[in-house]
Amino acid sequence: MVKVPFCVDTDKLISDLKIISWEAADILLYYSKEIKDIKQKNKIVRNKGLNDPVTLADLKVNELIIKKIRENYSDFEYSILSEENVNLLSNSLCSNCDWLWVLDPLDGTKDFIQGTGNYAMHLALNYKNKPYLGFVLIPSKNELWIANGVQVWGERKDGVILKSKLSQEKNLKDMTIITSKNHRNETLECLINTINFKEKIVMGSIGCKIASIVKGDADIYISLSLPGASSPKDWDFAAPEAILNAAGGAITFIDNKEISYNQENFEQPGIIVASNNKLNHGRICSEIIEIIRNNNLYPI
Structure with missing residues (x-):
């Protein structure tokens, strides 16, 4: 089993990331309402390209999570790879670091713009190029799925626990x-x-x-x-x-x-x-x- 660096308490790390994730949920839900107004939509959507839009929600969540990680976890060597910062960060990734944060502040941007609710925030902590911790936040469903390297569970914002239940279909x-x-x-x-x-x-x-x-x-x-x-x-x-x-x-x-x-x-x-x-x-x-x-x- 992989263990996080000796200077990090796993339970506290997960607790901190849950708080950060729900802060991200508030941002995403706020902009998901604002974007329904056509006047606001034109301000929120920032096109990187016709097939690759970005929104203020992407950028705000990206800023929040990177800022919080850097503030709370400066005691071990890591890099942060984010979809929104890839052009800036990819050349500065620590080649000797075993630990890499991998962030997608808004997965499903087109669905976010279309108002379907099928969008998520992804945050993983990779160890030697393999995912170890994982957080998948689905704000519209009030779900945060968490993997601690051993088990997975879901939580609602009020702390209600959701259990995984894989189907048994084999064919x-x-x-x-x-x-x-x-x-x-x-x-x-x-x-x-x-x-x-x-x-x-x-x-x-x-x-x-x-x-x-x-x-x-x-x-x-x-x-x-x-x-x-x-x-x-x-x-x-x-x-x-x-x-x-x-x-x-x-x-x-x-x-x-x-x-x-x-x-x-x-x-x-x-x-x-x-x-x-x-x-x-x-x-x-x-x-x-x-x-x-x-x-x-x-x-x-």
Whole structure:
């Protein structure tokens, strides 16, 4: 088992991060209401690009969390990788540090702008390029999912505890797949239709999707990046992986190899599968590979 640095008390660390997360929730909920007003929306949305918007909510949460981490935890060596600061911070990451905070202040920005409620805040503490602690905050559902490296649980803002409940479905055709609302492609749609899952749920935010698997509402999620197209990044998967692994599920590449973080450009290309049972996960990946090959859907 990984242990946080000797100068850090794990229980206090988690307690501090819970407080910070709920402060972030207040910011996100405030802007989620303000953005419904078209006049305010034009002030809140800051476009980095047509397919990559950023909002004041992203920036405010980013500022809050980085500030709090630096104030509270200056006694051990770490770096902070954030989606909003990646161009500034990536060149200054501590190459000798075992510990790396990985932050996505607002995962599912398009859903946030659209008002669906399917957005989340991701915060992970990685040890040697693997997620150790993970926090996935879903403000619209009043849920904060926490992984401490051993177990996972959810909490509401008033402290009510939520338990993980992975479903027991083991066969692909009996599974409910959860798929993206704003990041869909024909290849993935063809794969999903070919497998003929029992049910398909469409939802934004990887954090929301993985939390749905942790709660037992869905069984599997597939991320498929087309060659030459954009790919998910470290901050999309680190915290969600932490909570799903602690719950007993798994997230790997399609060949069942673990995700390794802090690689070139922080990208996670190709096909990534998240499922509800780590013991069954390898077989599920193998079955998907066979379907892809038999139908010539993707270069493997």
